[in-house]
Amino acid sequence: MTQVTTTRLGLRRRSYLALEPTPVGVLLRWIGLGIAAIACFFPFYAMVVLSLKPGLAVEFPSSLMPWNLSTESYEQVLGGQNVLVWLGNTLIYSIVSVAAVLLLSAMAGYAFAKKRFAGKEVMFWSFLAMVMVPFHVTLIPTFIVLAKLGGVDTYWGLILPTLANAQAVFLMRQFIQGLPDELFEAARIDGASELRIFFTIVLPLCKPVLATLGIFVFLWHWNDFLWPLIMAKSSNMWTLTVGISSLQQQNVPLSVMLAGSVVALVPIFFAYLLAQRYVQEGVATSGIKG
Structure with a gap:
Protein backbone atom coordinates (compact mmCIF):
# COMPACT_ATOMS: atom_id res chain seq x y z
CA MET A 1 0.00 0.00 0.00
CA THR A 2 2.81 2.38 0.88
CA GLN A 3 4.63 1.55 -2.34
CA VAL A 4 1.51 2.26 -4.41
CA THR A 5 0.99 5.60 -2.66
CA THR A 6 4.63 6.54 -3.22
CA THR A 7 4.33 5.65 -6.89
CA ARG A 8 1.22 7.81 -7.26
CA LEU A 9 2.93 10.75 -5.56
CA GLY A 10 5.90 10.34 -7.86
CA LEU A 11 3.66 10.35 -10.93
CA ARG A 12 1.89 13.49 -9.69
CA ARG A 13 5.20 15.26 -9.12
CA ARG A 14 6.32 14.33 -12.63
CA SER A 15 3.06 15.61 -14.09
CA TYR A 16 3.43 18.89 -12.17
CA LEU A 17 7.03 19.24 -13.40
CA ALA A 18 5.88 18.56 -16.94
CA LEU A 19 3.34 21.38 -16.66
CA GLU A 20 5.93 23.90 -15.49
CA PRO A 21 6.78 26.33 -18.32
CA THR A 22 10.24 26.36 -19.78
CA PRO A 23 12.27 29.61 -20.00
CA VAL A 24 11.51 29.78 -23.72
CA GLY A 25 7.82 29.35 -23.01
CA VAL A 26 7.90 32.10 -20.38
CA LEU A 27 9.69 34.42 -22.81
CA LEU A 28 7.19 33.73 -25.58
CA ARG A 29 4.34 34.31 -23.15
CA TRP A 30 5.71 37.70 -22.09
CA ILE A 31 6.29 38.68 -25.72
CA GLY A 32 2.70 37.76 -26.59
CA LEU A 33 1.32 39.67 -23.61
CA GLY A 34 3.48 42.67 -24.49
CA ILE A 35 2.20 42.71 -28.06
CA ALA A 36 -1.40 42.43 -26.84
CA ALA A 37 -0.86 45.27 -24.34
CA ILE A 38 0.64 47.52 -27.02
CA ALA A 39 -2.25 46.75 -29.38
CA CYS A 40 -4.77 47.67 -26.67
CA PHE A 41 -2.91 50.80 -25.58
CA PHE A 42 -2.12 52.14 -29.05
CA PRO A 43 -5.59 53.68 -29.80
CA PHE A 44 -5.49 55.64 -26.54
CA TYR A 45 -1.94 56.79 -27.20
CA ALA A 46 -2.87 57.92 -30.72
CA MET A 47 -5.93 59.77 -29.42
CA VAL A 48 -3.92 61.69 -26.81
CA VAL A 49 -0.99 62.52 -29.12
CA LEU A 50 -3.19 63.67 -32.02
CA SER A 51 -5.27 65.81 -29.64
CA LEU A 52 -2.05 67.61 -28.66
CA LYS A 53 -1.19 68.50 -32.28
CA PRO A 54 -3.73 71.13 -33.39
CA GLY A 55 -3.72 72.57 -36.89
CA LEU A 56 -1.43 69.91 -38.35
CA ALA A 57 -2.23 67.44 -41.10
CA VAL A 58 -2.34 63.86 -39.93
CA GLU A 59 0.54 61.93 -41.45
CA PHE A 60 1.50 58.47 -40.29
CA PRO A 61 3.75 57.64 -38.59
CA SER A 62 5.22 61.13 -38.06
CA SER A 63 2.00 62.48 -36.46
CA LEU A 64 2.25 59.87 -33.71
CA MET A 65 5.65 61.01 -32.50
CA PRO A 66 5.48 62.74 -29.08
CA TRP A 67 6.95 66.13 -30.02
CA ASN A 68 5.66 69.56 -31.04
CA LEU A 69 2.81 69.15 -28.58
CA SER A 70 0.35 71.91 -27.65
CA THR A 71 -2.67 72.21 -25.37
CA GLU A 72 -4.47 74.57 -27.74
CA SER A 73 -7.18 72.00 -28.55
CA TYR A 74 -7.96 71.45 -24.86
CA GLU A 75 -8.15 75.19 -24.27
Whole structure:
Protein backbone atom coordinates (compact mmCIF):
# COMPACT_ATOMS: atom_id res chain seq x y z
CA MET A 1 0.00 0.00 0.00
CA THR A 2 2.81 2.38 0.88
CA GLN A 3 4.63 1.55 -2.34
CA VAL A 4 1.51 2.26 -4.41
CA THR A 5 0.99 5.60 -2.66
CA THR A 6 4.63 6.54 -3.22
CA THR A 7 4.33 5.65 -6.89
CA ARG A 8 1.22 7.81 -7.26
CA LEU A 9 2.93 10.75 -5.56
CA GLY A 10 5.90 10.34 -7.86
CA LEU A 11 3.66 10.35 -10.93
CA ARG A 12 1.89 13.49 -9.69
CA ARG A 13 5.20 15.26 -9.12
CA ARG A 14 6.32 14.33 -12.63
CA SER A 15 3.06 15.61 -14.09
CA TYR A 16 3.43 18.89 -12.17
CA LEU A 17 7.03 19.24 -13.40
CA ALA A 18 5.88 18.56 -16.94
CA LEU A 19 3.34 21.38 -16.66
CA GLU A 20 5.93 23.90 -15.49
CA PRO A 21 6.78 26.33 -18.32
CA THR A 22 10.24 26.36 -19.78
CA PRO A 23 12.27 29.61 -20.00
CA VAL A 24 11.51 29.78 -23.72
CA GLY A 25 7.82 29.35 -23.01
CA VAL A 26 7.90 32.10 -20.38
CA LEU A 27 9.69 34.42 -22.81
CA LEU A 28 7.19 33.73 -25.58
CA ARG A 29 4.34 34.31 -23.15
CA TRP A 30 5.71 37.70 -22.09
CA ILE A 31 6.29 38.68 -25.72
CA GLY A 32 2.70 37.76 -26.59
CA LEU A 33 1.32 39.67 -23.61
CA GLY A 34 3.48 42.67 -24.49
CA ILE A 35 2.20 42.71 -28.06
CA ALA A 36 -1.40 42.43 -26.84
CA ALA A 37 -0.86 45.27 -24.34
CA ILE A 38 0.64 47.52 -27.02
CA ALA A 39 -2.25 46.75 -29.38
CA CYS A 40 -4.77 47.67 -26.67
CA PHE A 41 -2.91 50.80 -25.58
CA PHE A 42 -2.12 52.14 -29.05
CA PRO A 43 -5.59 53.68 -29.80
CA PHE A 44 -5.49 55.64 -26.54
CA TYR A 45 -1.94 56.79 -27.20
CA ALA A 46 -2.87 57.92 -30.72
CA MET A 47 -5.93 59.77 -29.42
CA VAL A 48 -3.92 61.69 -26.81
CA VAL A 49 -0.99 62.52 -29.12
CA LEU A 50 -3.19 63.67 -32.02
CA SER A 51 -5.27 65.81 -29.64
CA LEU A 52 -2.05 67.61 -28.66
CA LYS A 53 -1.19 68.50 -32.28
CA PRO A 54 -3.73 71.13 -33.39
CA GLY A 55 -3.72 72.57 -36.89
CA LEU A 56 -1.43 69.91 -38.35
CA ALA A 57 -2.23 67.44 -41.10
CA VAL A 58 -2.34 63.86 -39.93
CA GLU A 59 0.54 61.93 -41.45
CA PHE A 60 1.50 58.47 -40.29
CA PRO A 61 3.75 57.64 -38.59
CA SER A 62 5.22 61.13 -38.06
CA SER A 63 2.00 62.48 -36.46
CA LEU A 64 2.25 59.87 -33.71
CA MET A 65 5.65 61.01 -32.50
CA PRO A 66 5.48 62.74 -29.08
CA TRP A 67 6.95 66.13 -30.02
CA ASN A 68 5.66 69.56 -31.04
CA LEU A 69 2.81 69.15 -28.58
CA SER A 70 0.35 71.91 -27.65
CA THR A 71 -2.67 72.21 -25.37
CA GLU A 72 -4.47 74.57 -27.74
CA SER A 73 -7.18 72.00 -28.55
CA TYR A 74 -7.96 71.45 -24.86
CA GLU A 75 -8.15 75.19 -24.27
CA GLN A 76 -10.56 75.47 -27.18
CA VAL A 77 -12.67 72.57 -25.93
CA LEU A 78 -12.84 73.71 -22.31
CA GLY A 79 -13.19 77.39 -23.15
CA GLY A 80 -15.15 77.79 -26.36
CA GLN A 81 -17.42 74.75 -26.34
CA ASN A 82 -20.05 73.60 -23.85
CA VAL A 83 -17.96 70.59 -22.85
CA LEU A 84 -18.05 71.45 -19.14
CA VAL A 85 -21.86 71.69 -19.28
CA TRP A 86 -22.05 68.38 -21.13
CA LEU A 87 -19.63 66.87 -18.63
CA GLY A 88 -21.81 67.99 -15.72
CA ASN A 89 -24.93 66.58 -17.39
CA THR A 90 -23.19 63.26 -18.00
CA LEU A 91 -21.96 63.07 -14.40
CA ILE A 92 -25.44 63.72 -13.03
CA TYR A 93 -27.00 61.24 -15.45
CA SER A 94 -24.43 58.53 -14.68
CA ILE A 95 -23.89 58.93 -10.92
CA VAL A 96 -27.57 59.30 -9.99
CA SER A 97 -28.51 56.39 -12.24
CA VAL A 98 -25.79 54.17 -10.77
CA ALA A 99 -26.80 54.94 -7.18
CA ALA A 100 -30.48 54.36 -7.89
CA VAL A 101 -29.92 51.17 -9.92
CA LEU A 102 -27.63 49.65 -7.28
CA LEU A 103 -30.02 50.45 -4.43
CA LEU A 104 -33.16 49.23 -6.22
CA SER A 105 -31.51 46.10 -7.64
CA ALA A 106 -30.04 45.21 -4.23
CA MET A 107 -33.45 45.58 -2.59
CA ALA A 108 -35.15 43.52 -5.29
CA GLY A 109 -32.38 40.92 -5.24
CA TYR A 110 -32.67 40.57 -1.46
CA ALA A 111 -36.43 40.15 -1.68
CA PHE A 112 -36.22 37.55 -4.47
CA ALA A 113 -33.37 35.67 -2.78
CA LYS A 114 -34.31 35.61 0.92
CA LYS A 115 -37.99 36.53 1.29
CA ARG A 116 -40.98 34.30 0.84
CA PHE A 117 -44.15 35.62 -0.77
CA ALA A 118 -46.79 34.39 -3.16
CA GLY A 119 -45.85 34.48 -6.84
CA LYS A 120 -42.18 35.18 -6.19
CA GLU A 121 -40.82 32.90 -8.91
CA VAL A 122 -43.40 33.99 -11.48
CA MET A 123 -42.69 37.66 -10.75
CA PHE A 124 -38.94 37.17 -10.91
CA TRP A 125 -38.89 35.31 -14.21
CA SER A 126 -41.44 37.69 -15.70
CA PHE A 127 -39.22 40.61 -14.76
CA LEU A 128 -36.17 38.80 -16.08
CA ALA A 129 -37.94 38.32 -19.43
CA MET A 130 -37.34 42.05 -20.00
CA VAL A 131 -33.79 41.09 -21.00
CA MET A 132 -35.16 39.49 -24.17
CA VAL A 133 -36.99 42.70 -25.18
CA PRO A 134 -34.68 45.11 -27.07
CA PHE A 135 -34.59 48.65 -25.76
CA HIS A 136 -35.39 49.99 -29.22
CA VAL A 137 -38.78 48.26 -29.16
CA THR A 138 -39.92 50.28 -26.14
CA LEU A 139 -38.11 53.46 -27.14
CA ILE A 140 -41.01 55.24 -28.86
CA PRO A 141 -43.70 54.35 -26.27
CA THR A 142 -41.39 55.39 -23.44
CA PHE A 143 -40.64 58.71 -25.11
CA ILE A 144 -44.35 59.42 -25.72
CA VAL A 145 -45.23 58.75 -22.07
CA LEU A 146 -42.38 60.87 -20.71
CA ALA A 147 -43.09 63.67 -23.21
CA LYS A 148 -46.70 63.87 -22.02
CA LEU A 149 -45.45 63.95 -18.42
CA GLY A 150 -43.05 66.80 -19.21
CA GLY A 151 -39.86 64.77 -19.02
CA VAL A 152 -38.21 66.13 -22.17
CA ASP A 153 -35.10 68.22 -21.42
CA THR A 154 -35.11 67.16 -17.76
CA TYR A 155 -32.77 65.04 -15.68
CA TRP A 156 -35.54 62.83 -14.34
CA GLY A 157 -36.70 62.13 -17.89
CA LEU A 158 -33.21 60.89 -18.70
CA ILE A 159 -32.78 58.82 -15.54
CA LEU A 160 -36.19 57.30 -14.81
CA PRO A 161 -36.47 54.77 -17.70
CA THR A 162 -33.04 53.29 -16.94
CA LEU A 163 -33.74 52.33 -13.31
CA ALA A 164 -35.53 49.03 -14.02
CA ASN A 165 -32.42 46.98 -14.81
CA ALA A 166 -33.24 43.28 -15.09
CA GLN A 167 -29.61 42.19 -15.41
CA ALA A 168 -28.69 44.02 -12.21
CA VAL A 169 -31.57 42.42 -10.30
CA PHE A 170 -30.57 38.97 -11.56
CA LEU A 171 -26.92 39.40 -10.53
CA MET A 172 -27.85 40.70 -7.08
CA ARG A 173 -30.34 37.90 -6.53
CA GLN A 174 -27.78 35.23 -7.49
CA PHE A 175 -25.15 36.77 -5.22
CA ILE A 176 -27.41 37.21 -2.20
CA GLN A 177 -28.67 33.64 -2.52
CA GLY A 178 -25.16 32.47 -1.62
CA LEU A 179 -25.12 34.38 1.68
CA PRO A 180 -25.77 32.18 4.76
CA ASP A 181 -29.29 32.36 6.17
CA GLU A 182 -27.90 32.13 9.70
CA LEU A 183 -26.74 35.76 9.51
CA PHE A 184 -30.26 37.01 8.83
CA GLU A 185 -31.86 34.70 11.40
CA ALA A 186 -29.42 35.85 14.10
CA ALA A 187 -30.15 39.48 13.26
CA ARG A 188 -33.91 38.92 13.48
CA ILE A 189 -33.49 37.17 16.84
CA ASP A 190 -31.60 40.25 18.07
CA GLY A 191 -34.59 42.37 17.06
CA ALA A 192 -33.18 43.97 13.90
CA SER A 193 -35.71 45.28 11.40
CA GLU A 194 -35.61 44.36 7.72
CA LEU A 195 -34.22 47.76 6.77
CA ARG A 196 -31.45 47.43 9.35
CA ILE A 197 -30.64 43.92 8.11
CA PHE A 198 -30.49 45.22 4.55
CA PHE A 199 -28.26 48.22 5.25
CA THR A 200 -25.98 46.66 7.90
CA ILE A 201 -25.65 43.07 6.62
CA VAL A 202 -26.70 42.73 2.99
CA LEU A 203 -25.04 45.83 1.52
CA PRO A 204 -21.64 45.38 3.27
CA LEU A 205 -21.46 41.76 2.13
CA CYS A 206 -22.37 42.77 -1.42
CA LYS A 207 -19.52 45.25 -1.88
CA PRO A 208 -17.68 43.19 -4.55
CA VAL A 209 -20.73 42.61 -6.73
CA LEU A 210 -21.98 46.17 -6.18
CA ALA A 211 -18.62 47.58 -7.28
CA THR A 212 -18.50 45.38 -10.36
CA LEU A 213 -22.10 46.10 -11.26
CA GLY A 214 -21.59 49.80 -10.58
CA ILE A 215 -18.72 49.98 -13.08
CA PHE A 216 -20.80 48.35 -15.81
CA VAL A 217 -23.85 50.53 -15.14
CA PHE A 218 -21.67 53.64 -15.01
CA LEU A 219 -20.02 52.78 -18.33
CA TRP A 220 -23.37 52.07 -19.93
CA HIS A 221 -24.80 55.43 -18.87
CA TRP A 222 -21.60 57.34 -19.59
CA ASN A 223 -21.44 55.99 -23.15
CA ASP A 224 -25.19 56.11 -23.78
CA PHE A 225 -25.99 58.04 -26.93
CA LEU A 226 -29.44 57.23 -28.31
CA TRP A 227 -31.60 57.95 -25.26
CA PRO A 228 -29.93 61.30 -24.34
CA LEU A 229 -30.09 62.30 -28.01
CA ILE A 230 -33.87 61.78 -28.01
CA MET A 231 -34.68 63.23 -24.59
CA ALA A 232 -32.34 66.26 -24.62
CA LYS A 233 -33.40 68.75 -27.28
CA SER A 234 -31.48 71.81 -26.11
CA SER A 235 -27.67 71.83 -26.16
CA ASN A 236 -27.58 72.70 -22.45
CA MET A 237 -29.00 69.24 -21.65
CA TRP A 238 -26.74 67.25 -23.95
CA THR A 239 -24.41 64.62 -22.58
CA LEU A 240 -20.80 64.25 -23.70
CA THR A 241 -21.58 61.61 -26.31
CA VAL A 242 -24.22 63.79 -27.96
CA GLY A 243 -22.14 66.96 -27.65
CA ILE A 244 -18.97 65.45 -29.09
CA SER A 245 -20.99 63.98 -31.95
CA SER A 246 -22.36 67.45 -32.69
CA LEU A 247 -18.83 68.80 -33.06
CA GLN A 248 -18.37 66.67 -36.16
CA GLN A 249 -21.30 68.45 -37.84
CA GLN A 250 -19.71 71.84 -37.05
CA ASN A 251 -16.55 71.04 -39.05
CA VAL A 252 -14.45 71.16 -35.89
CA PRO A 253 -10.80 70.07 -36.34
CA LEU A 254 -9.91 66.49 -35.54
CA SER A 255 -7.64 67.51 -32.66
CA VAL A 256 -10.52 69.29 -30.93
CA MET A 257 -12.79 66.26 -31.24
CA LEU A 258 -10.07 64.00 -29.88
CA ALA A 259 -9.47 66.41 -27.00
CA GLY A 260 -13.15 66.17 -26.12
CA SER A 261 -12.89 62.37 -26.25
CA VAL A 262 -9.93 62.46 -23.85
CA VAL A 263 -11.90 64.66 -21.45
CA ALA A 264 -14.75 62.13 -21.61
CA LEU A 265 -12.34 59.25 -20.94
CA VAL A 266 -10.75 60.64 -17.76
CA PRO A 267 -13.77 60.15 -15.40
CA ILE A 268 -14.14 56.53 -16.56
CA PHE A 269 -10.49 55.87 -15.72
CA PHE A 270 -10.81 57.33 -12.23
CA ALA A 271 -14.10 55.49 -11.62
CA TYR A 272 -12.36 52.20 -12.31
CA LEU A 273 -9.43 53.10 -10.04
CA LEU A 274 -11.81 53.89 -7.18
CA ALA A 275 -13.80 50.65 -7.57
CA GLN A 276 -10.88 48.35 -8.38
CA ARG A 277 -10.18 47.47 -4.75
CA TYR A 278 -13.75 46.32 -4.16
CA VAL A 279 -13.90 44.38 -7.43
CA GLN A 280 -10.90 42.30 -6.40
CA GLU A 281 -12.33 41.41 -3.00
CA GLY A 282 -13.66 37.89 -2.65
CA VAL A 283 -16.97 36.93 -1.11
CA ALA A 284 -15.29 35.21 1.84
CA THR A 285 -13.02 38.17 2.58
CA SER A 286 -15.88 40.64 2.48
CA GLY A 287 -17.90 38.36 4.76
CA ILE A 288 -15.13 38.28 7.35
CA LYS A 289 -14.71 42.05 7.22
CA GLY A 290 -18.42 42.64 7.44
